[in-house]
Amino acid sequence: MATAEAPFAPLRRMPAYKAVSAAIERRILDGGLRPGDPLPPEQQLAEQFRVNRSTVREAVRQLEQEGLVVRGAGRRLLVALPGVHDLAPRTTRALVLQQVTFDELWQVAMVLEPQAARMAAGNRDAGDIARLEANVAAMAAAVKGGASYTELDVDFHAGIALASHNRVLILAREPVSLLFRPTLDRIRRVLPQADRRNLEAHRKILAAVANQDADAAEAWTRKHFVDFQRGFLMAGLGPDQPLHWEA
Amino acid sequence: MATAEAPFAPLRRMPAYKAVSAAIERRILDGGLRPGDPLPPEQQLAEQFRVNRSTVREAVRQLEQEGLVVRGAGRRLLVALPGVHDLAPRTTRALVLQQVTFDELWQVAMVLEPQAARMAAGNRDAGDIARLEANVAAMAAAVKGGASYTELDVDFHAGIALASHNRVLILAREPVSLLFRPTLDRIRRVLPQADRRNLEAHRKILAAVANQDADAAEAWTRKHFVDFQRGFLMAGLGPDQPLHWEA
DNA sequence: CTTTGTCTGATTGTCCGACAAACGCGCGAA
DNA sequence: TTCGCGCGTTTGTCGGACAATCAGACAAAG
Numbered sequence: 001m002a003t004a005e006a007p008f009a010p011l012r013r014m015p016a017y018k019a020v021s022a023a024i025e026r027r028i029l030d031g032g033l034r035p036g037d038p039l040p041p042e043q044q045l046a047e048q049f050r051v052n053r054s055t056v057r058e059a060v061r062q063l064e065q066e067g068l069v070v071r072g073a074g075r076r077l078l079v080a081l082p083g084v085h086d087l088a089p090r091t092t093r094a095l096v097l098q099q100v101t102f103d104e105l106w107q108v109a110m111v112l113e114p115q116a117a118r119m120a121a122g123n124r125d126a127g128d129i130a131r132l133e134a135n136v137a138a139m140a141a142a143v144k145g146g147a148s149y150t151e152l153d154v155d156f157h158a159g160i161a162l163a164s165h166n167r168v169l170i171l172a173r174e175p176v177s178l179l180f181r182p183t184l185d186r187i188r189r190v191l192p193q194a195d196r197r198n199l200e201a202h203r204k205i206l207a208a209v210a211n212q213d214a215d216a217a218e219a220w221t222r223k224h225f226v227d228f229q230r231g232f233l234m235a236g237l238g239p240d241q242p243l244h245w246e247a
Numbered sequence: 248m249a250t251a252e253a254p255f256a257p258l259r260r261m262p263a264y265k266a267v268s269a270a271i272e273r274r275i276l277d278g279g280l281r282p283g284d285p286l287p288p289e290q291q292l293a294e295q296f297r298v299n300r301s302t303v304r305e306a307v308r309q310l311e312q313e314g315l316v317v318r319g320a321g322r323r324l325l326v327a328l329p330g331v332h333d334l335a336p337r338t339t340r341a342l343v344l345q346q347v348t349f350d351e352l353w354q355v356a357m358v359l360e361p362q363a364a365r366m367a368a369g370n371r372d373a374g375d376i377a378r379l380e381a382n383v384a385a386m387a388a389a390v391k392g393g394a395s396y397t398e399l400d401v402d403f404h405a406g407i408a409l410a411s412h413n414r415v416l417i418l419a420r421e422p423v424s425l426l427f428r429p430t431l432d433r434i435r436r437v438l439p440q441a442d443r444r445n446l447e448a449h450r451k452i453l454a455a456v457a458n459q460d461a462d463a464a465e466a467w468t469r470k471h472f473v474d475f476q477r478g479f480l481m482a483g484l485g486p487d488q489p490l491h492w493e494a
Numbered sequence: 495c496t497t498t499g500t501c502t503g504a505t506t507g508t509c510c511g512a513c514a515a516a517c518g519c520g521c522g523a524a
Numbered sequence: 525t526t527c528g529c530g531c532g533t534t535t536g537t538c539g540g541a542c543a544a545t546c547a548g549a550c551a552a553a554g
Contacts, residue, residue, distance in 0.1 A: 015536065017308070029340070029492070041505055052538045054301055057507090061264070061308040066337055075506050075546070082341040090313055091338070091418065093276070094329040100414050108415045111362045119354065167347050168355045171338060172419045245276070262507060288534055299509045304536090322517065322535050497554070506545075517534075524527075 016051050020059035023049070028068055028079055039069060039077035084174045091175035099242035102232060105179055106239075110225050112173045113157060117217035119164035121209045128163035132206050135159055139202065143195045150185050154178070156202050160221075163209060182244055183232065190235040197227065263298050267306035270296070275315055275326055286316060286324035331421045338422035346489035349479060352426055353486075357472050359420045360404060364464035366411035368456045375410035379453050382406055386449065390442045397432050401425070403449050407468075410456060429491055430479065437482040444474065 014022070024045075027033050039045070042060070046053040060077065063069045067082030095105075120128070135156050142149035157177055161170045187194070201224040208216035232239065261269070271292075274280050286292070289307070293300040307324065310316045314329030342352075367375070382403050389396035404424055408417045434441070448471040455463035479486065 017536080029343070035344075043505075054304075054539095055537065057301075058304055058308045058536095061305045062312045065309045065312045067341070071506090081344040082337070083345075087338055087341055090329070091334055094314070094334055095415060095418065096276075097282070097328040098330075098414050104413045104415045107362075107366065107413060108419055111358050112419075115354075115358045166351045166354060167345050168342060168351045168423060171342065172355055172359075172423065176415060176419065264507080290534075301510090302508065305507095318535090495554100497552100499550105499552070501550080502548090504545100504547085506543105508541100508543085510539105510541080512538080513536100514538100515534105515536080517532105519531090519533100520529105521531105522527105522529085524525100 016049075017055050017058035018062075020045075020049050020051060020056060021062040024059065024063060025068060033079045035079050035081045037079045038072070039079060041076070084171055087171065088174035088178055092178045095175060095179055096243070096245045100179075101240050102183065102237065102243055103239045105176060105243065106225070106229055106232075109173075109176050109180070110222070112169065112176065113160075113225055114218040114221040116157075116161045116164050116166075116169055116173060117205055117209060117221040118214045119166055119169065120160045121212050121214040121217040123165040124163040124209055124212075125165075128159070129206075129210050132156065132159045132163065132209070136199070136202050136206055139199055143199050148185070148188070149195075150181055150188065153184060153198065153202075154181055160205065160209065179243060179245075183237070186237065187228075187231045187235045191231055194227075194231050198224075201227065263296075264302050264305035265309075267292075267296050267298060267303060268309040271306065271310060272315060280326045282326050282328045284326045285319070286326060288323070331418055334418065335421035335425055339425045342422060342426055343490065343492045347426075348487050349430065349484065349490055350486045352423060352490065353472070353476055353479075356423050356427070357469070359416065359423065360407075360472055361465040361468040363404075363408045363411050363413075363416055363420060364452055364456060364468040365461045366413055366416065367407050368459050368461040368464040370412040371410040371456055371459075372412075375406070376453075376457050379403065379406045379410065379456070383446070383449050383453055386446055390446050393439075395432070395435070396442075397428055397435065400431060400445065400449075401428055407452065407456065426490060426492075430484070433484065434475075434478045434482045438478055441474075441478050445471075448474065 024033075024039070033039070039060075040048070042053050042056050045056045045060075049056065060069065064071075064077075067080060067086035069077045070080045072078040135152055139149045139152040139156065141147075142152060154177055158170075158174065161173050161177075164170070201220060204220045205217055205224065208214075208220055229239075271280075271286070280286070286307075287295070289300050289303050292303045292307075296303065307316065311318070311324075314327060314333035316324045317327045319325040382399055386396045386399040386403065388394075389399060401424055405417075405421065408420050408424075411417070448467060451467045452464055452471065455461075455467055476486075
């Protein structure tokens, strides 16, 4: 056995590229650099930090990946604020790698989605309704034409979440929704007769949200997701099996 | 007015470093590289992809940031599967930058946390209970000694989520929980008399979870969070103001 | 006056070569 | 067995270099 109580913390030296990215990140976090601001050119950053440009580049790659900076017009680096679009896919990927099951996913959706509908009924504005109506119309056309509406289905629920105007909910819900897409696709192929039922559910939910009827919106959404689970089981998929991605 | 309908999509070429990172990422996603596997050295990767080592480095930085690869013993790069610990902080940061309000956050927590408690009551095992009991004991000591127990408080709720054994829930909940920490700290400084009440709430929740009483677990948790909101208001904080980070 | 061609400077993407530090491993000594 | 010591390997960092691309200015053509 070693020393009874470690007298020293395991000191770690930060590589320069990490130190640089951390420094820039801090500057963004504490408001020193605001979204939209251009970042100094790589050469200049290298001079300021007293490191090589290659090191700066490695640092910038990290920030870029996090969505904290983006390459704008020209190629100048711009400070940005990360949104759903760069966070959700990574979270979704993590869930796939963790081999989560349908049950785990569904249980969470079963809580988030009805609540999203409820809040949407309270906070929706005219733009939200227009967007959702367009979505439902497109989905009706797709169902009639026998085309795949999986994208539209996912979009509808994303639209409901948007209408809630709760950014935390939007962010929390998105990965779950994305992960349902392949499953939704498989169910649809096995049970095409569910199409009209899904469309009708969306119509009911939208109507409730438009009428600001929170209870109805929540109830219809809950029913919609129970239906979804039933479809999953009827399609012969195992609720304890890891979900597939791009199956 | 320009052309009625743009005949060409804006074509974009992928930089080499991005192509490389995408290639490695695909290999991990489709199982060609399993978590724990070592990645070839940078030099070899450079030769295989026919690019310079600097380019490989920039690519690796991206994967590193995503948690898909980690520097293991030695410096060799290992394939890893991203967990809560590298995703939640980034999501939390995004929420801070978006300047979400307490209300937005609380509304989501108000849905997720009671559900977490409910599911914990159904799925908890002996280890979960032991962990939570240790946490409550530590918190009791901290309260008695007047020390700060904010970390322990956050840990308790994380422990409840862990006991649910639902990885989606764990992942979805974590960023919300992290974001509450600074707020929790401020409330505690203003309302130290709430300490015992919080401790008691945790005891009640833990007891319900241990007894597999899902209804009680959910109810107590809900009450706990309503209390939290009341504390927030009594502390004179504005529910519509953006939350601070490290206030 | 609007469109097009061209130049220039700035900046990024990529490459090359190089070196010190840190690490893993095996070998020999205590 | 354990400890310490080289040794090859791999990473972290550096310097310099060049082509491609972009913004902006400016002149030529319509």
